Amino acid sequence: MFGLFKKKNSRSSKKSSSKKSNKKSGKKKNKKWIQKAIKHPGRVKNYLIRKYGKEAVTKDGELNQRIVDRAIRELKQMPPGKRPKGMLQALYLARRFELMRKDRKKKK
DSSP, X not given: OHHHHHHHHXXXXXXXXXXXXXXXXXXXXXXXXGGGGOSSTTHHHXXXXXXXXXXXXXXXXXXXXXXXXXXXXXXXXXXXTTSOTTHHHHHHHHHHHHHHOSSOOOOO
């Protein structure tokens, strides 16, 4: 009885491994993959401008990272039911994107 199950499992594992190799070789990498990760573009910027005013945005229109850090600290102090849904994760993502930038000025 156990011999029958082993044969079926071994066949199914071979099929699944061949499918994975086909998917990797057939797909091209999308250069704009990160844009799909953002569900609501501009959400963080609008929230920070509404809460902190124009000091939340630099002259270039980028987010002021000190304000992003302040907003993260304040949201962490709020009880989870009072927080805007998903805003803490969106702020973390904004901070991470700033660290990923290639053209940012490095502090010495």
